[in-house]
Amino acid sequence: MRIVDVREITKPIASPIRNAYIDFSKMTASLVAVVTDVERDGRRVVGYGFNSNGRYGQGGLIRERFRDRLLEADPKSVLNQAGDNLDPHKLWAAMMANEKPGGHGERSVAVGTLDMAIWDAAAKIAGQPLFRMLAEREGREADPRVFVYAAGGYYYPGKDDTALRGEMRSYLNRGYNVVKMKIGGAPIAEDRRRIEAVLDEIGSEARLAVDANGRFDLETGIAYARMLREYPLFWYEEAGDPLDYALQAALSEFYPGPMATGENLFSHQDARNLLRYGGLRPDRDWLQFDCALSYGLVEYLRTLDVLAQFGWSPTRCIPHGGHQMSLNIAAGLGLGGNESYPDLFQPYGGFPDGVRVEDGHIVMPDIPGIGFEGKADLIRVMRELAE
Template sequence: MKITAVRQAPLPITSPGANAVVDFAGLTTTAVAIDAETERGPLTGYGFASIGRWSVGGILDDRLIPRMMDAAPGAHLDADGRLDPVACWRLVMRNEKPGGHGDRAAAMGALDMALWDLLGKAEARPIYRILADRYRDGEADPDVAVYAAGGYYAAGDPIETLRAELSDYIDAGYRAVKIKIGGAELAHDLARIEAAIDTVGGADRVSVDANGRFDLRRALDYAEALAPYGLRWYEEPGDPLDFRLHATVAEAYPGPLATGENLFSSQDARNLLRYGGLRPDRDVLQFDCALSYGLPDYLETLAELDRHGWSARSIHPHGGHQMSLHLAAGLGLGGNESYPGVFQPLGGFADGVEIRDGRIRMGDTPGVGLEDKGRLIDWLRATFG
């Protein structure tokens, strides 16, 4: 295999409204295309930097892509002449100073996804099966639990609009949902929660997400108000790097907490596990491979979980996209987020896929499977040729 070109472009994403912190109008992410000559002929691997972070093309164009293209012949390959995404990761990340995790992590995540997509196409195998063979003795989950994330604040925020949205998710086969909190007064948020519980049929099917909005006092006020409901989880009550806040909330809140989607490295994950006060028997971690340097560093995060007594089943990756779904099935994670109605063209999974009792069955499309999302692959081909 010979890599012939690596390109990037900003990918526009439709806005779902607002959470407690961010209005998503005009949101973009970064898409990457890697062209290669292979034994199967010309192939292109596609990747993107997940959802919720702005495009990071400058880092790719200025540093990461030139290192990829300037590498010595064969540096991208393993001993058998096959593409080696881990070797590519090492050569692209050379001369990067430790720390500084943020947009660089998203840029590397997009490039890494495209490399794995290219490898899967070259081997004519879906990524989850490659991951299971490499890292789980061939054991892949045939299906994955998924929940529908939505419930964003809309203009006027009528409760009936929220009910209708959640009803659509249940009708589509989802059994668990997530809605936003923290962008309104507590009383209004509680009314939204009660409507969600009534609509989906139980508090254990409803998670709430504050998107890091609260200081400690307000996080604890919400914890006290939420505790009697018995919700599925209470997500990101405070700033994702305020581990002391999370530890204090964990002491006060008996139900499950969730966090991690805005931590972009195995080092930050280690500090969360050390100092965040989270409880392996109930809490949920949401690390997103496409926002955190890609698969090589994600494997380091999984190793940290094991060292701290956590199961990989505790991870339900953020992002609601195909790469996270492959990781969940191939590495034995607990489930996956889904954006069935928002953040298009990335949100949701393959066109026409059936959700049965809150689970999605894995397919056999080679690579990440972005070709199974019509609007997305049309944009990628129109943009990259």
């Protein structure tokens, strides 16, 4: 049993949308296939992965460093104890051989992309949905019902309040009861108007979260906090630079409602520093670490250990990214839910075909692996790479 090939292709996910910091007009993503010599149901087992939106494709790092480490590892050294499956933890260690501590930048995205594919392959070899395999390993009961919220509300050329309201109404019509919009890419008075337009549209049918994408300095973040606390928001997300823990801590003095951050922290050490110095409150705030950007599930398990040390429940985690890997982690490890992009970043976002949102939740189907085979437009692209 071994990995016989690792393939990568950089694909465009370009869109004219923008948030407070970047536009997505030239955005790319890496799609990877980890090909094994194992067969199931007459087909060779291939694990697939891709990096989350908001970070560019990682082809250079994957091809120049991490691919060869996986292929050159002694096959017996990366098997589980029973010898009947790949061990993602051992393969992660092989990828990270000869890497210095720290440096949690693009490297973490490349490793996270490959880690996703490795877990997909391991669950397929085991013949289990990944979420059930994870729950079994942790000795807990898997809950296939997962909370999801609809992320959107981007700035878009010519998009007025009527179009923004229509977008949010479409999410409610599809079963969501929490929606998210971008702020910080317009003057505060304009953002206030946009927020009030959405709140007027959704009424009591849903809750609204807002996301500044790290745009604000302390003064602006406080000004927004004072404005936002007038509204019953689900959360106020990533007000300032993700590594400015002092800014995050200061905002808690001005904003009593829930805040969210963490999608741009890429290691368990970063998570530990956030909990030490960021002033976050475990009774109301949310953590958004995204395994696909932060060294993968192997590292995410370490991050969950850090949370436990600080008295945080995994139910306070709602990962960024809107991908099925985090859905499996949420269902298997008991997270609070997952982000969803109903209309954006296709075919990578969304759920397997036939899965519907009801009362803000979806039910995971029993598909071996991460479940990519259940999404026709996505698995078509993936198999083109592998076969």
